[in-house]
Amino acid sequence: MGKKSLNITVLGAGESGVGAAILAVKLGHQVFVSDGGPIKDSFKAELDAAGIEYEENGHDKARILKSKLVIKSPGIPEKAAIIKAIRQRRIEVISEIEFAYRNTDATIVAVTGSNGKTTTASLIYHIYKKAGLNVGLGGNIGNSFAKMVAEDPKEIYVLEISSFQLDDCVYFAPYIAILTNITPDHLDRYDYKLENYVDSKFRIIQKQEKTDHFIYCADDPETLKAFARKKIKSNAHAFSYNHKVDDGAYWNEEQQHITLTIDEDPMNIEDLALQGKHNAYNSMAAGMASRLLNIRKETIRESLSDFDALEHRLEPVMEIHGVEFINDSKATNVNSTFYALESMKKNLVWIVGGVDKGNDYEQLIPMVGQKVKAIVCLGKDVSKIHTEFEGVVETITDAHSMKEAVTAAYKLATKGDAVLLSPACASFDLFENYEDRGRQFKEEVRNL
Structure with missing residues (x-):
């Protein structure tokens, strides 16, 4: 400037x-x-x-x-x-984000996507810290990027970046850009056109050069569609759960581990701290971003096996009389909730609802039919949830506060069940933000 x-x-x-x-x-x-x-x-x-x-x-x-x-x-x-x-x-x-970028020479690793970006950014930060790098974590998660540049400058910044932050980026070009996936989200801000939202996500690589890196999910249809119509200058590396990848990472179904092939010397990671398919994706992306900075394999292995789960992301709260309570308040869209339901092994009482951002609940129906015995709708306008799931789940009840929701869910659950708060919606009708919603959930569970 x-x-x-x-x-x-x-x-x-x-x-x-x-x-x-x-x-x-x-x-x-x-x-x-x-x-x-x-x-x-x-x-x-x-x-x-x-x-x-x-x-x-x-x-x-x-x-x-x-x-x-x-x-x-x-x-x-x-x-x-x-x-x-x-x-x-x-x-x-x-x-x-753009303003801070213009005023730092640090190496930037930026993560965007509809789901998994917080976990992926946190995993990368955890690995980099363990490797002894001078690194800060910020953006959409925790600290302001600009404030770190002003008051606590680092050599490397790991940034979680939302589509709204990317919309006003002009020259922003991270050394490593990660796009976890693209599913319909925030469509109310993009004229209800998925393509506009996709374009927004792809702004993360718009100014990258040949020496930069782009890590993306080869199993994500929207990413692949956009890939075909975009000019990508940087080195693209894919990760996949479904098939082998030569220059990236993949899930080895036979051996049940992930394999990183992003450099000449492939490595396997057997012991992942975070379970579930969605976390295999997050771990692959984080492992790749670490190898690109030449972090030792042992450090990557160790970090991916000793990482603690994030607050509000499938966070176990406690068990009361054999009923487990799980806080997934960070699931603010349908796809996030899909992952949560998919990773559950018990019968569920599901607390869902909030500000609907143009949600299409249809993709959840098979999973809900299979795993959910009762639904507690939490929010001011939950008519759409009733319409969508009335034929699928026998018991659907409404709650107008977190206290009501937790009490109702506890009554509907029996020993061996789990109560899952995974709202699939934004929180602004009854709460300050998803953190406030998650904390209230935990407080009411402890008050039972």
Whole structure:
């Protein structure tokens, strides 16, 4: 961005917005932060400490339109009035990810996809840390990328990146880009067109060069379809559960282990900490991203066998009178819930519902018919869930709070069953976010 001081507005004062503002001030720019809603006290304290001007519960349009650059938080849709006004003025709009990228020379490993991106990014970070690398983890998970660049610079960043963050990336080009899979998600933000969402995901490789790497799933139909119509400059490496791969990774069905073939010297990994087909995919991608940075095989093996499961992702909570409670609050789309149901061995009482992002529940019907004995619908509008599963599951009941949902599920379960919170929906109707939903679930289970 050069040394010239710019007049910058940051829209949205959450984790990413505050991080971007802190980096911008450190670089000597004039910064104003504007949030259409209230700003959390913890974020206000950070802005005050950095001497950054901000406003909340509305936008000073005249002031914002004088900006040279706008850094937009991923949650703000294009149809927002303030964005339309900024676009009309032809002011450059970028994401916090793009802004941080322009101001660091670190090696970037970026993970996107509809499902598995948090687990994959966390696995890679775990391996890199174990290998003694100077690495940070951030993006859509935990820390703001920009704030790390400003306050705690690393040689390598592992970033989980959502499609919304990619939408406002221009020059962003990770050394290693990973696309876990593409299933219909957030279609409400993409004019209900899957192709628009796919294009958004593929922005992760749009500026990659011949020396960069792209890791993708060879079993994912949407990825393959897009692959055929995209020009890909970087070195592409596939991973597959269904067939052998020469330059990538695959699941060896006979031996029940994964094999990495991404370099001359293939390696097998027998002992995976995370079970289930979806986790085999995540482990393959993480193993490949580690071999590309020449991390020792022993370190990769060890890391993939001693990794702890993530909070809110098929997280065992506790067992009460022989009923197991599992928190999968992070399953905010249908495909994520499909994986959760697929990996369950017990009869299930399933807690589902929330803000529907254009969900198609049809693909879940066979799995639900096989594994689910009762459904508890949690959310303000659950009519679609009733319509979809009424002929499939005998008992469907509604709950309007987490306490109600957990109590109802516990009553419906018998010894040897599991109660699974896997909502397949966003959380914003009753909760702050999926973490809040997961924590409330755990609290109510402990209160039983």
